[in-house]
Amino acid sequence: MTGFRLLSFLGTLAVVAATDIKPASKYNTKCHSPFTEISGRCVHIDVSKTGTWQNMRKFCQQLGGDLVNLSDLQFYGDILLYIESLHLPHAHLWIGATDEATEDVWMWTDGTPVRMGTPFWANFGDNNSQMPDGGDSQNCAMLDVNMHYYFNDFSCSKLDISPLCEK
Template identity: 45%
Template sequence: MVLHLALALVFALFVGSSHQKNSTLERSCNPPFTTIGGHCLYIDPLTQGSWSEMRTYCQSQGGDLVILYTAQLFADIVYYIEAQGWPIANYWVGGSDEGHEGIWAWHDGTLMRMGTPLWATGGCDNIQRPDGSTGENCAVMSAIYHLYINDLDCSSTAVHPICEGPSV
């Protein structure tokens, strides 16, 4: 697990993005959000539901499911979950290919980066991209893949939300 996070952090140093936010900035967040990696996030370890239910839940809190634009944000979230002492579980993030099979995008329409450093290695050929076909259309930080992203059936309900809200 530590090796995976170390690789993600090293990769984050080399990956630039027009959407990248400065993770060193301390932001002021409205409750229930807290600053994690310079973003206002709310990870609810008690609430579970389908992808659409958890997206609605995040919106009711004043945010939306998190978009992982950088490996650094991904690593910051993993560190936060571990620091809380929470058991490894599944967490919904804001990506899916429900609108067009095989075209993975964040809920804001931005295409999701496939492969390293965010996607789990799975399947017989160890691919680092979704392989669930039409039955698995939503992105999850997966417990069985050490919190790397995997595709999962959107109606799965044993999944917690990671919400992102605006800074104040």
């Protein structure tokens, strides 16, 4: 019985040790402060800054980047894991998607179209409606902390949203 316990303990120890090993990044991306490498891209979240979508975009541009483009599902998932690891206070985050130029035509700041529907945009309500639903009064996208960081359309002039920048 003692041999079984020792083998069991050593097996558990091996599993724990294997899961604690951080593999070398497959990306050769070097991010300079204040940016952090996530999936080969440089990102920065600053919850001490809040403002309108346009002002937070300018903030990101002053850092040499822009609001983040989350068109890649793997990158979006990695960003969510990163946000979770930061244990941020209750904070919504502006992302680089807008339909200000043409209503219901959502575009990233680089001019590429935003994928609509699941798995990016939040669902809500008893009838499980899906964002965006704000019409011409809500033209900027954010990661909504109240909707588990799914995309939500909001008024671009909302002042209490922080930037999620990418360089």
